Amino acid sequence: MWNEKVVIITGSSIGIGRSLAFEIGKKGAKIVLNARNEDRMNKTYEEFKTNGFELTACSGDVSKYKDCVKIIEHTISTYGKIDILINNAGISAEGTLEETKPDVFKQIMEVNFLGSVYMTRAALPYIKQTRGSILFVGSLAGIHGLGNYSAYCSSKMALTAVVESLRKEVHGTGTHIGIAYVGFTENDPEKTYFDNNGHVKALPVREKIKQVSVKKTVLQLMRMIEKRKYKSAFTPLGKLNAILNRISPYIVHNILLRVYRKNRN
Numbered sequence: 001m002w003n004e005k006v007v008i009i010t011g012s013s014i015g016i017g018r019s020l021a022f023e024i025g026k027k028g029a030k031i032v033l034n035a036r037n038e039d040r041m042n043k044t045y046e047e048f049k050t051n052g053f054e055l056t057a058c059s060g061d062v063s064k065y066k067d068c069v070k071i072i073e074h075t076i077s078t079y080g081k082i083d084i085l086i087n088n089a090g091i092s093a094e095g096t097l098e099e100t101k102p103d104v105f106k107q108i109m110e111v112n113f114l115g116s117v118y119m120t121r122a123a124l125p126y127i128k129q130t131r132g133s134i135l136f137v138g139s140l141a142g143i144h145g146l147g148n149y150s151a152y153c154s155s156k157m158a159l160t161a162v163v164e165s166l167r168k169e170v171h172g173t174g175t176h177i178g179i180a181y182v183g184f185t186e187n188d189p190e191k192t193y194f195d196n197n198g199h200v201k202a203l204p205v206r207e208k209i210k211q212v213s214v215k216k217t218v219l220q221l222m223r224m225i226e227k228r229k230y231k232s233a234f235t236p237l238g239k240l241n242a243i244l245n246r247i248s249p250y251i252v253h254n255i256l257l258r259v260y261r262k263n264r265n
């Protein structure tokens with residue numbers, strides 16, 4: 001299914017995006033790498049090129065619409081079509097609403113939400129032509145708001161709304177739209193996050209939280225595209241969260257309140 005497919009993966013210099021590019025590239029797809037930091041992106045490009053992958057790279061900030069258009073134009077001029085867009089680029093942020101500087105909310109929404117919307121808008125005419133797929137990389141944090149993560153949760157929850165609207169708008173065109181509620185995944189050592197002052201910091205290893213391997217998350221994301229799945233919550237905790245939240249958001253609220261209080265003390 002992947003052979004000769006043209007796949008754009010935003011935020012693919014490190015982490016889940018990089019690993020997605022690796023696994024999909026191994027299957028013979030033509031990969032378009034993207035990230036803001038050109039040096040880091042080019043390092044990944046060179047490494048994959050040495051592995052014999054067919055790929056290209058286009059730097060750009062997905063929170064800027066003109067950069068999204070540039071990425072799409074680069075893809076079309078290089079490969080002539082787009083089969084799959086994976087909206088993976090994202091950043092995390094910590095801090096209560098009260099402590100968090102207003103600009104952090106703006107930046108998180110611009111990258112995690114608008115970045116996915118802008119890329120989708122620019123790519124959609126081409127993906128309709130190939131009857132391809134658009135996958136949004138959401139998070140368990142987008143199912144029910146977590147204390148201390150309101151900016152991040154809002155940006156990921158908003159993706160559900162856009163996916164639900166879009167699915168109706170493309171109905172009958174053969175285009176697949178999906179959203180993955182990704183669970184805690186082992187972080188790339190280079191992963192960063194915004195603190196409540198808007199400072200970019202290295203994310204400490206999350207020792208207390210059970211995490212799945214990047215490869216496991218990546219294979220689940222690929223399976224969603226292969227099976228053209230609409231919504232999927234990853235990890236047992238994520239599946240439980242999604243089911244329980246449908247039955248009783250009140251119970252989920254109480255569980256997450258306890259988690260929040262424990263972590264704040």
Ligand SMILES: NC(=O)c1ccc[n+]([C@@H]2O[C@H](COP(=O)([O-])OP(=O)(O)OC[C@H]3O[C@@H](n4cnc5c(N)ncnc54)[C@H](OP(=O)(O)O)[C@@H]3O)[C@@H](O)[C@H]2O)c1
Nearest residue numbers: 011012013014015016035036037061062089090139182185
């Ligand atoms: N790791 C987890 O446990 C987890 C759990 C649930 C959901 N997710 C979601 O999975 C996705 C990937 O997470 P990750 O842990 O792999 O993140 P990561 O290791 O921090 O990698 C993020 C990637 O996105 C790029 N990026 C960031 N902002 C960008 C922008 N404005 N435009 C273009 N590229 C940008 C980064 O490169 P530059 O900085 O050079 O741009 C990097 O390549 C995110 O959407 C995240 O919210 C992760």
